[in-house]
Amino acid sequence: MSRVRVHNFSVSIDGFATGEGQTLEDPFGHAGHRLHEWFFPTRTCQRMQGNEDGSTGVDEAVAHTWNVGVGAEIMGRNKFGAERGPWENHDWNGWWGTNPPFHTPVFVLTHHPRPSVEMEGGTTFHFIDATPQEALRQAREAAGGLDVRIGGGPTTVRQFLAEDLVDHLHIAVVPIVLGRGERLWDGLEGLDERFQVESVTTPSGVTHMTFTRP
Amino acid sequence: MSRVRVHNFSVSIDGFATGEGQTLEDPFGHAGHRLHEWFFPTRTCQRMQGNEDGSTGVDEAVAHTWNVGVGAEIMGRNKFGAERGPWENHDWNGWWGTNPPFHTPVFVLTHHPRPSVEMEGGTTFHFIDATPQEALRQAREAAGGLDVRIGGGPTTVRQFLAEDLVDHLHIAVVPIVLGRGERLWDGLEGLDERFQVESVTTPSGVTHMTFTRP
Numbered sequence: 001m002s003r004v005r006v007h008n009f010s011v012s013i014d015g016f017a018t019g020e021g022q023t024l025e026d027p028f029g030h031a032g033h034r035l036h037e038w039f040f041p042t043r044t045c046q047r048m049q050g051n052e053d054g055s056t057g058v059d060e061a062v063a064h065t066w067n068v069g070v071g072a073e074i075m076g077r078n079k080f081g082a083e084r085g086p087w088e089n090h091d092w093n094g095w096w097g098t099n100p101p102f103h104t105p106v107f108v109l110t111h112h113p114r115p116s117v118e119m120e121g122g123t124t125f126h127f128i129d130a131t132p133q134e135a136l137r138q139a140r141e142a143a144g145g146l147d148v149r150i151g152g153g154p155t156t157v158r159q160f161l162a163e164d165l166v167d168h169l170h171i172a173v174v175p176i177v178l179g180r181g182e183r184l185w186d187g188l189e190g191l192d193e194r195f196q197v198e199s200v201t202t203p204s205g206v207t208h209m210t211f212t213r214p
Numbered sequence: 215m216s217r218v219r220v221h222n223f224s225v226s227i228d229g230f231a232t233g234e235g236q237t238l239e240d241p242f243g244h245a246g247h248r249l250h251e252w253f254f255p256t257r258t259c260q261r262m263q264g265n266e267d268g269s270t271g272v273d274e275a276v277a278h279t280w281n282v283g284v285g286a287e288i289m290g291r292n293k294f295g296a297e298r299g300p301w302e303n304h305d306w307n308g309w310w311g312t313n314p315p316f317h318t319p320v321f322v323l324t325h326h327p328r329p330s331v332e333m334e335g336g337t338t339f340h341f342i343d344a345t346p347q348e349a350l351r352q353a354r355e356a357a358g359g360l361d362v363r364i365g366g367g368p369t370t371v372r373q374f375l376a377e378d379l380v381d382h383l384h385i386a387v388v389p390i391v392l393g394r395g396e397r398l399w400d401g402l403e404g405l406d407e408r409f410q411v412e413s414v415t416t417p418s419g420v421t422h423m424t425f426t427r428p
Binding site for chain 1: 225227228229253307349385387389390391392393394397399400401402403404405406412413415420421423
């Protein structure tokens with residue numbers, strides 16, 4: 001059965017998954033790089049940047065599963081770019097350069113559909129205005145029996161959790177008090193009761209939490 | 215130097231340190247016992263209940279330091295009782311019976327001072343209307359050179375953190391989404407920058423975090 005998964009999703013101890021004031025230069029607003037410092041040294045992240053080396057400890061062991069067995073991603077428009085409203089910059093194809101790390105179809109949720117864009121390396125961005133259920137139907141079809149990843153941002157992950165569509169949720173709790181931005185947990189009271197929850201802290205200081213179906 | 219410490223302070227992953235709807239029967243409102251299930255089996259908690267046994271693993275190792283070297287506690291009125299406004303029930307002396315587990319002077323912050331109450335076992339409740347700084351001055355004097363514990367609830371801990379009066383903060387992050395209640399972290403953006411932070415997860419599922427002065 002094709003599962004729906006969330007991976008490497010960093011949240012501050014006060015529950016924010018992104019900061020305030022997203023711009024092209026600062027995709028995570030005032031959070032800067034602080035939510036993802038644990039991720040940068042991993043081999044998974046380093047290889048996305050074209051480097052061969054990278055850490056191979058527990059952070060990497062957890063991080064590298066993000067793309068294993070995944071056949072499509074669904075992301076919110078705010079993960080794709082900093083622009084809001086009708087598209088004006090049609091040259092913008094995300095923060096990831098000409099060869100994005102997804103290598104699968106990627107469905108971008110937006111109220112302003114536009115033509116699909118085929119990138120190098122197997123990533124194709126599709127822009128759809130759809131409910132979580134309908135987006136998931138399309139992504140599952142595109143995934144050819146593999147799993148579907150919900151890539152973020154917080155609003156999108158929260159929507160899929162609220163609809164109980166997520167089977168595997170990996171959160172990295174980062175020990176910083178971000179203070180403002182977008183909260184992941186709002187409206188999800190009792191979420192833990194639907195899952196088996198495991199936690200492990202690594203020397204980078206983060207706590208990896210997995211929420212899986214019991 | 216006498217330090218100011220917070221211990222065994224449980225917070226949900228969405229940042230709530232107590233639930234909504236405190237009553238005499240439910241000191242933590244709709245959270246019930248869920249924030250403190252990790253604590254109950256520990257020897258520290260069991261001895262408070264008059265039992266000899268109790269767990270002696272890492273949860274206990276962390277929990278038992280709460281009273282070591284502490285000469286006074288400061289608590290908010292909502293930790294002391296569920297009543298608000300002028301005191302009507304003068305027979306209420308807290309949730310802890312005739313011999314409370316503090317065994318030191320305890321300063322209860324309230325806008326409605328009342329006469330001090332001497333309990334069995336060395337605990338005396340003093341009711342004071344004071345700023346955090348003034349409460350700390352009185353507690354330090356009463357502690358006779360020992361440390362002062364800020365006992366909670368969330369509003370009180372947050373006030374002392376906001377004034378940068380806390381030297382040691384122990385938080386137990388509980389993997390539940392409480393959804394509503396009183397938040398610990400509000401208004402504390404950047405708190406982590408003032409501390410050295412360490413985290414460890416235990417088999418009970420909680421993550422113990424210590425914030426200490428660098």
